[in-house]
Amino acid sequence: MAVVAMVANFSFAQTTIDFTKQAAKLKDKVGYTLTAEGYTFEADKAAGTTVPTQNTTSKDLRHYAKNTLTISGPAMKEIVFTMSVAGKKQWGDVTPSEGQVTVDTENGITTWTNTNGSTTVTFTVGTDNTYGSNKSKKAAQFDLASVTITGDAAGKTKQPANLAFSETTIDHEVGTEFTAPTFTKETTAAVTFVSDNEAVATVNAEGVIALGGEEGKAVITASSEENDTYSAGNATCTVYVWHYNVYKKAAAVESGKKYMIVAQRDGNTYYAIPAKESYNYGYLSTFNVEGTVDELKIKSSYDDSFAFETLDDGFSIKDCYGRYLYMDTKHNSFQFDKEKSEAWTVEADENGTFSITNNGKFIQFGSGTYTSFGAYDKLQENAVLPMLFVLNDNESGINGVTNDNTVKNGARYNLAGQRVNNSYKGIVIENGKKFVVK
Incomplete structure (x- = not known):
């Protein structure tokens, strides 16, 4: 009101x-x-x-x-x-x-x-x-x-300038058609346009936005001065350019690779996200998608992966903030430290899960009614062992950004067989493969 x-x-x-x-x-x-x-x-x-x-x-x-x-x-x-x-x-x-x-x-x-x-x-x-x-x-x-x-x-009181882009936020996937938003105004004053990151997106004197060729974020600002009739005004359009990182279910661990820590239970697939950068310890919260899938597609602007590197007889585990994960003897939550790396033993099971252990505690998902990852010395009620989905570099790579009108991706369909566009979220089928779009 x-x-x-x-x-x-x-x-x-x-x-x-x-x-x-x-x-x-x-x-x-x-x-x-x-x-x-x-x-x-x-x-x-x-x-x-x-x-x-x-x-x-x-x-x-x-x-x-x-x-x-x-x-x-x-x-x-x-x-x-x-x-x-x-x-x-x-x-x-x-x-x-x-x-x-x-x-x-x-x-x-x-x-x-x-x-x-x-x-x-x-x-x-x-x-x-x-x-x-x-x-x-x-x-x-x-x-x-x-x-x-x-x-x-x-x-x-003067009339508002009413500068406006038809979209205040553009979420653009590399390789798909880019449609520039329209710009409108009511002021009679001159309007200036500027991009804070021309490598990602540019704007001309008429307010037409184009991609710059790189991934990232650019804020386009339109502004006008006050005149006799209209107040000063401004408007912004934020452009995000990204590609999908593809993670596929792994059967073994390789040093130097990035992995999503995943669990499947009750018909859903959950994946861990790093704890807040300011935290020194904590459980790993999760996002989830419907269905049990063998592949996840995550926007490149989100780094929810964990790097595994050979250390002693096992592997160190490091999050996107450069913090190593390890366990102490008192808690079931993870400890985070940029300097202290400890080895985790990683053993693959025939059912596709992994036993990942440090200081006598192994990673589990969903103790009781929780939907987070921790590590315990015994298997908890209702908990399941994690899977690992490895970053597929071949499918995650990009060849640059294009402004043409040709859609590079193949047609996508939902599980009901209906064709969907690139903004659709959930389980989709493309070129015979089923995956999740976040």
């Missing part, structure tokens, strides 16, 4: 947006976008380890240490953030890209001001729980129930 009011004897336009009545558009492993009353809120994981989101129960917007929140729209002179119930418990500082911030803990608000006005401002969440009531939690959060934005004088 949004409320627009005139305050201070009609001198300023004030808009209040209740986030709990809004629906943010979540972006996988990135953050979210929310637009209300002409303002756009874009949250990004940035340098943090936790992805900002909208809580499914309380509906407040949650931001974590080192996340960024960018607010853009008509010229803003003051933004009053009202902390949610959760936000008051782990309340951290935020640093704005311009302007000043003050904190009122008694009333549960953080206030940003800029007397010159801003059409875009980015806030970066700090690292420490500075103002929160729950002092047992050290990490900062910036969780919002609502926001009140005060802008230019009502009698002087």
Whole structure:
């Protein structure tokens, strides 16, 4: 719900947006976008380890240490953030890209001001729980129930520039047809376009986006200056370019190869993901797909693999952050250390699983009702031993990015025999092979 009011004897336009009545558009492993009353809120994981989101129960917007929140729209002179119930418990500082911030803990608000006005401002969440009531939690959060934005004088309000790309995010698989989004505007001012990574995506003076030839992420920004009729404006389109890494069920382990740690139970296939980079220990959480498959396809922008290297009479296991996994004598969770590598013995079983052991404990999936990997000295109730899916370099390699309109992949079909496009997620069949698209 949004409320627009005139305050201070009609001198300023004030808009209040209740986030709990809004629906943010979540972006996988990135953050979210929310637009209300002409303002756009874009949250990004940035340098943090936790992805900002909208809580499914309380509906407040949650931001974590080192996340960024960018607010853009008509010229803003003051933004009053009202902390949610959760936000008051782990309340951290935020640093704005311009302007000043003050904190009122008694009333549960953080206030940003800029007397010159801003059409875009980015806030970066700090690292420490500075103002929160729950002092047992050290990490900062910036969780919002609502926001009140005060802008230019009502009698002087200008029309919004309304710069917009038809898509704010493009998720492009290498080798498939690339269709550039369209760009529209209402302002009569000149619009400038820039790409922060032309190796991945470029943009011309008309706002037409093209691929640059490399994988990665590029943010395309359109911006216009204020004129007599229109406010200044901007719009962004984020382009992700990637290929699929193909992992196939392995019967043995080779040194120097990358593997997914996989388990199959109750008709599902689960695969481990590395613990957060800041963790020194923990169980390995999982993603799962329906069905028991012999092949997984994972976007190259996600590195969920583990490298196995020969060490003594076994193998070291290292995650994507360069941390070695090992077990201590007290815990069933993994220990993580970039310097300390220990050997795991790896023995293949006839049923396709592996016994992977360190310090007398062997890796298992799903102890009791859990859907994570740990290591134990005895087989746990309901647990299964892991499989290993090896990265298939031949099928994961790419030959560069192309802008032509020819689809390089073969036709894909779901299990019902219906042809599906490249955005379809789940089990698909292509060229007679069955695999999972994440």
